[in-house]
Amino acid sequence: MIGAPHFLVVAALLFGLGLLGVLVRRNALVVFMSIELMLNAANLTFLAFARFPVRGRPSLDGHAIAFFVVAVAAAEASVGLAVVIAAFRSRGSINVDELRALRN
Amino acid sequence: MNASGPDVLAILPELLLTGGALVLALSEVFLRGERRGYQPVVAGVVSALAFASFAANASEPARALFGGFAAQDGLAIFGGATVCVGLFLTVLVGAGFLRVRAAERGEFYALLLLSAAGMCLLLRATDLLLVFVAIELMSVPTYALATYLRTGQRPAEAAFKYFLLGAFSSALFLYGAALCYGATGQTSLRGIAAAGGGPLLVAGLAFLLAGLGFKVAAVPFHMWTPDVYEGSPTPVTTFMSVGVKTAAFVAMLRILVTAFGGTGLAGTVAWGPVVQALAVLTMAIGNLFALTQRSVKRMLAYSSVAHAGYLLVAVAAAANGAVRAEATQGLLFYLAAYTLTAAGAFGAVAMLERRSGASAQPWDLDQFAGLARRRPWAAAATAMLLLSLAGIPPSAGFVGKLLVLRAAVDAGLVPLAVVAVLTSVVGLYYYLRVVVYLYMQPPAEAQEIPVHSWATDAALLATAVAVLAVGIGPGLLSDAATAGAKLFGG
Numbered sequence: 001m002i003g004a005p006h007f008l009v010v011a012a013l014l015f016g017l018g019l020l021g022v023l024v025r026r027n028a029l030v031v032f033m034s035i036e037l038m039l040n041a042a043n044l045t046f047l048a049f050a051r052f053p054v055r056g057r058p059s060l061d062g063h064a065i066a067f068f069v070v071a072v073a074a075a076e077a078s079v080g081l082a083v084v085i086a087a088f089r090s091r092g093s094i095n096v097d098e099l100r101a102l103r104n
Numbered sequence: 105m106n107a108s109g110p111d112v113l114a115i116l117p118e119l120l121l122t123g124g125a126l127v128l129a130l131s132e133v134f135l136r137g138e139r140r141g142y143q144p145v146v147a148g149v150v151s152a153l154a155f156a157s158f159a160a161n162a163s164e165p166a167r168a169l170f171g172g173f174a175a176q177d178g179l180a181i182f183g184g185a186t187v188c189v190g191l192f193l194t195v196l197v198g199a200g201f202l203r204v205r206a207a208e209r210g211e212f213y214a215l216l217l218l219s220a221a222g223m224c225l226l227l228r229a230t231d232l233l234l235v236f237v238a239i240e241l242m243s244v245p246t247y248a249l250a251t252y253l254r255t256g257q258r259p260a261e262a263a264f265k266y267f268l269l270g271a272f273s274s275a276l277f278l279y280g281a282a283l284c285y286g287a288t289g290q291t292s293l294r295g296i297a298a299a300g301g302g303p304l305l306v307a308g309l310a311f312l313l314a315g316l317g318f319k320v321a322a323v324p325f326h327m328w329t330p331d332v333y334e335g336s337p338t339p340v341t342t343f344m345s346v347g348v349k350t351a352a353f354v355a356m357l358r359i360l361v362t363a364f365g366g367t368g369l370a371g372t373v374a375w376g377p378v379v380q381a382l383a384v385l386t387m388a389i390g391n392l393f394a395l396t397q398r399s400v401k402r403m404l405a406y407s408s409v410a411h412a413g414y415l416l417v418a419v420a421a422a423a424n425g426a427v428r429a430e431a432t433q434g435l436l437f438y439l440a441a442y443t444l445t446a447a448g449a450f451g452a453v454a455m456l457e458r459r460s461g462a463s464a465q466p467w468d469l470d471q472f473a474g475l476a477r478r479r480p481w482a483a484a485a486t487a488m489l490l491l492s493l494a495g496i497p498p499s500a501g502f503v504g505k506l507l508v509l510r511a512a513v514d515a516g517l518v519p520l521a522v523v524a525v526l527t528s529v530v531g532l533y534y535y536l537r538v539v540v541y542l543y544m545q546p547p548a549e550a551q552e553i554p555v556h557s558w559a560t561d562a563a564l565l566a567t568a569v570a571v572l573a574v575g576i577g578p579g580l581l582s583d584a585a586t587a588g589a590k591l592f593g594g
Contacts, residue, residue, distance in 0.1 A: 008286075015279055022272055031268055038275035045282035049289070055299070056289040065233050065291065069278060072240045076274070079244050080267050086251050087264040096268070 007048035015041035028084050028094040032077075039073050111169045114161065114176045115228075117154040117184055118221045124150030125217035132210030140208040144199035144559065147213035148192055151220070155188035166590055172292050173231045175591075179432070180228035182588025183354040186440045187227070190346035191220045193447035193563050198339035200557030201454045205253065212252055216343060219245035223351035230362065232281040232291040232312075235355055239277065239319065242351060243270045246344060250336040262335025269318060269328040277315025283308030284363075293359060297366040306373055309364060313378065316359070319352035322416060323385040326409045330393070333405030334467075338454035341401070345408045345450065346443040353415050357435060361422055361591060376423030380520055383420055387413030387527040394534050401453050401467035403534055404446070407493060410531060411442055417517070417524055418508045424515040431515065432589035434507035437582055441500035441574060445492040448567030452486040455560045472538055474547030479554075482561065483542045485568035494535040495528050498575035507582070 014037055021034025043066045050062025088094050112119075128146055158181050166177035174180075194216060202208045222241030229235040247270060251263030285291050287308060288299035296305075317325035333341045364373050390410030397403035415438055421431035456475070458466040476483035492499035505528065512521040574581050 011282075018275070022268075028264065028268065032271070035268070035271045035275050038272075039278060042275065042278040042282045045279065046285060049282070049286035053289050054286055054304070059289065061291060062285060065285075068233060068237060072237060076240060076244055076271055079247050080271060083247055083251055083260075083263045083267045086254055087260040090254070090260040 004048050004052035004054075007044060007052075011041045011044040011048065014038075014044065026096045028087070028096055031096060032080060032084070036073065036077070039069060043069050114169050115174070115225075116157045117188070118224045120150055120154045120157065121217045121221035121224065125214040125221070128210040128217065129214040132214070140210070143208060143210050143213050144195050147195045147217060150217060151188050151191040151195060154220075154224070155185055155192070158185040158188060162584075162587065168230070169228070172294065173234050174225070174228045175230045176228065178588040178590040179354055179358060179436070180224075182436050182584060183227040183350055183439070184224045186350050186436075186443050187220055187223045187347050189440075190343065190350065190443045190447055191216060193444075193451070193567065194339055194343040194346070196559045196563035196566075197342050197447065197451045197454050200560035200563075201337065201339050201457075203559075204459065204555045204557060207253060212249070215245040215249050215252075219243075219249070219343070220347060223347050226351045226355050229355065230293050230358070232284060232293070232296075232359075235359065236274070236278055236281060239274060239352075239355070242348065243274065243319075246270075246340070246348065249340045249343070250332065252340060253337045258335040259337060262332045265328050266332040266336070273315045273318030273325070275315075276311050276318070280308045280311025280313075280315060283311060293362040296363040301373060309373055309375060312359060313356075313375070316352060316356045317382065320349060320356060320415070321386075321409050321412050322382045323389040323409065323413075326386070326389070326412075329409050330402050330405040333408065334399065334402045338401070338450055338457060341405075342447050342450035342454070345404075345446045349408070349412065349415075350439045350443060353412075353419070353435065353439060357419055357422060357432065358591065360419065361428065361432075365423065365425065365428070374423075376420055379416055379420040379423065380517065383413050383416035383520060384523050385413075386410070386416055387524060391527045391530045395530065397534070398469050399465055399467045400469060400472060400538060401450075401457075403538075404449055404453065407531070407534075408446065410527065411438075411446075411493075413527070414438065414505060414508055414524055415442075417512050417520055420520065421508075421511040421515040421517060427511055427515045429586075429589050431508075431511040432591070433582070433585045434504070434511040436585040436588045437507050437578075438504035440581060440585065441492070441504040441571070444567045444570050444574070445489050445499075445501055448485065448489040448564055448571070449493060451560055451563045451567070452482070452489065455482065455554050455557070455564065459555075469538065469541050470548035472541045473545035474542075476543045477547070482564060485564045487539045487542055488568040488572055489564075490535045490538055492571045492575065494532050496532075498572065500571045500574035500578070500581075502575060503578040503582070507585075 018034040018037035022031050025031055046062040046065050162181055168175055219242050222238050226238035229238050247267040250266050251259050253259050283304055287302050287304035288296045290296050290299055321329040390406050394403050394406035418431050418435035422428050456471045492501035495501045495505040509521045
């Protein structure tokens with residue numbers, strides 16, 4: 001029987017992978033994809049808890065939140081990709097390590 | 105969830121700000137003329153109206169809005185009024201700054217207003233879902249604003265870093281919210297307080313705190329702050345340092361106190377010591393790194409980190425239920441004082457900023473040298489604001505520090521108060537160094553003469569006078585902060 005733990009473990013793994021990606025990868029687009037992975041891991045957690053609640057009865061709250069998160073993430077992606085393009089135009093690179101015009 | 109008439113009326117400030125943003129964005133499309141002087145006027149009037157509608161609600165009893173998603177209480181009203189003042193000052197600074205650079209566009213003010221609407225929503229959000237949506241509404245326009253002047257590498261790079269770390273912190277916050285939801289089956293703060301605890305809730309709180317830590321620029325989540333503050337156009341930096349800080353700190357306090365500060369099982373999570381540790385680190389690192397900066401703008405960025413540390417002291421004191429009202433009052437007063445002071449100080453930076461873009465150091469201390477001879481009033485106002493940042497009486501910054509430290513001592517956090525005093529002594533050095541340049545150094549050879557802008561001057565003088573007035577007679581503001589310290593269901 002597949003239950004909450006399965007979904008939660010998958011979500012935690014996804015979140016960990018995203019976290020690792022943000023910390024390790026240097027390409028801005030890959031970093032951004034990793035952040036999206038983290039958001040989706042949070043979504044999966046919401047859905048798992050809504051379907052298999054720890055206490056109380058299943059509720060629709062988690063499902064509704066997932067929709068909000070998807071909408072917000074889309075808005076964030078549109079602005080974020082524009083920012084990445086602006087950075088690329090001025091630097092010719094989107095490598096996170098090569099951004100060093102601002103230093104102590 | 106049902107939206108009744110009074111509830112919609114209660115969020116009138118947010119509606120005004122959003123409406124103003126739409127008007128400005130559309131005016132940029134449909135009015136094709138070159139005259140754009142009306143735009144800052146519209147933005148200023150809208151922020152004044154939003155301030156007035158907050159002030160008109162000041163005496164209302166605290167109540168829940170929209171079935172518990174938001175609240176109309178002292179915290180929301182005082183914080184919202186502070187954000188509106190910060191917005192107004194930002195518009196003044198921005199009007200002068202953009203005119204000199206021939207970069208006036210409606211979307212600048214539209215994005216400012218939208219972001220302010222997000223801040224006002226965040227101030228009253230009592231549900232983790234609304235907190236998340238409001239944080240995004242506040243942040244996404246500021247990502248775009250950070251890259252507003254697309255000339256040169258700095259703004260693009262600042263926006264880039266701000267976006268990646270901002271999105272990262274939002275994801276951390278959201279995962280924390282998901283874990284809290286899992287542990288309690290609730291997303292409303294009061295529901296979490298009433299439901300159980302457990303390790304899942306502790307993990308959730310840790311992620312929530314990390315996410316909020318990025319927004320308030322607490323060490324060790326502050327790495328983005330100096331780069332983003334320095335690289336963004338100065339009016340945008342002004343807005344980040346006053347608006348984002350106010351909204352994020354109030355949200356942090358509300359979440360910690362309402363959801364994790366009660367007597368229920370969730371209230372047993374001991375977040376006080378964690379916030380204390382963050383406060384010590386933030387005060388120490390912020391002040392020490394500010395010491396070595398020659399760029400005044402970067403110095404103010406580190407100073408903003410240091411001030412986040414003092415504000416965290418107030419949050420840590422609020423962990424003690426007995427002094428919660430006092431600590432909240434201190435936090436609110438400090439936020440209002442910092443809003444006035446930092447907006448003015450960044451206004452001075454905007455006024456003196458070197459405009460020939462190729463220079464490596466547009467905000468070097470040399471730009472401030474000898475200002476007292478050329479423009480004595482501007483120099484006096486800047487000096488007053490720096491003294492307030494340092495916390496020297498009679499200034500608003502001094503009273504704010506006093507209130508925060510009193511709350512910390514009453515909460516039994518004497519070592520924390522001692523660290524706060526010691527680190528602010530360190531702060532004296534780098535603030536007073538700028539004053540020395542203003543008054544005792546001859547103007548440098550390579551100095552650019554600042555362009556006169558009445559809007560920036562007005563912001564500078566008004567904040568200096570207000571900071572001095574609040575420092576001499578803090579009664580009115582501290583009474584307002586006391587009234588603001590009444591949380592709904594806190």
